[in-house]
Amino acid sequence: MTIRAVLLDKDGTLIDFDRTWAPTFHDLISEVTRSDARLMRALSESCGYDLDRCAFAPDSVVVAGSNADFTESWASILGVADADALLAYVDEALGRLSIAHVSPFDDLAESLERMARAGFLLGVATNDAEGSARAQLDALGITPRFAHVFGYDSGHGAKPGPGMVRAFCEAVRLPPSQVVMVGDSLHDMHAGRAAGARTLALTTGTIPRAALAPHADHVADSLSLGCDWIEAQATAHGKPAQAI
Known part of the structure; x- marks a missing residue:
């Protein structure tokens, strides 16, 4: 038909994807951790993001997955009890931060x-x-x-x-x-x-x-x-x- x-x-x-989300995720990780270097590194590694190169690994969960696929591990690293609240925050922040980079x-x-x-x-x-x-x-x-x-x-x-x-x-x-x-x-x-x-x-x-x-x-x-x-x-x- x-x-x-x-x-x-x-x-x-x-x-x-790369031109939009690579810089956006750097901004997000910096915001979420208040630029704490140790936490920034931990969050990056947990979702397959290279903080130094500002780039995603080919098998990063972020590439094809949803925000829910990585925020639970982020909640554990950050010591956040309410993973759903963190997910809602990440959803909002990505929409806001990505506007400057959307390509x-x-x-x-x-x-x-x-x-x-x-x-x-x-x-x-x-x-x-x-x-x-x-x-x-x-x-x-x-x-x-x-x-x-x-x-x-x-x-x-x-x-x-x-x-x-x-x-x-x-x-x-x-x-x-x-x-x-x-x-x-x-x-x-x-x-x-x-x-x-x-x-x-x-x-x-x-x-x-x-x-x-x-x-x-x-x-x-x-x-x-x-x-x-x-x-x-x-x-x-x-x-x-x-x-x-």
Whole structure:
């Protein structure tokens, strides 16, 4: 069936993960610890962040996971009894601190305009907190492009679970077969396939093409090239994209 809606991951898909989050996490760790060098080092090591290089390890839990995946260990290191309160603080702080660093890919505006002009319904599904995601989309001036924005805390679970993809399909009243999940991680591909959606992988994140390919219907090296494939799928099924 033809593709009629596109659900996009955020980090590594719409915005450059390293350029956005590497400096943001340095700011966060400094704020949380009040610049205590020992605590900064401990928090960094616990989540796979190199404090000296201001960079994430390839297997860092932050790369594809949610904030809930590392704040429990942070609570233990900091001696914070209420891990949920710390998680709420981290969610808010990341949304606030990231605005100064949020870095969209060069082809983002053009790609979104292209998909909107073709008539595709657009949404975002991210393992970031919904509030943080909306703050970044607002800062980039692209929030109106998306009919729905889902975060790990929106009530549908985090990826690789299929909850956000299913919620988007229900919201736009389309079967999963008419929706494509676009992302740069295996979590995105697994979430899409588990929900029954099409999957488009981008090599704009940290995962190489060879690792993504077995889990995707197609792999592209940029969002704009991904648009080529999406539009080709729409027209191949007898419905020009602009008529959707």
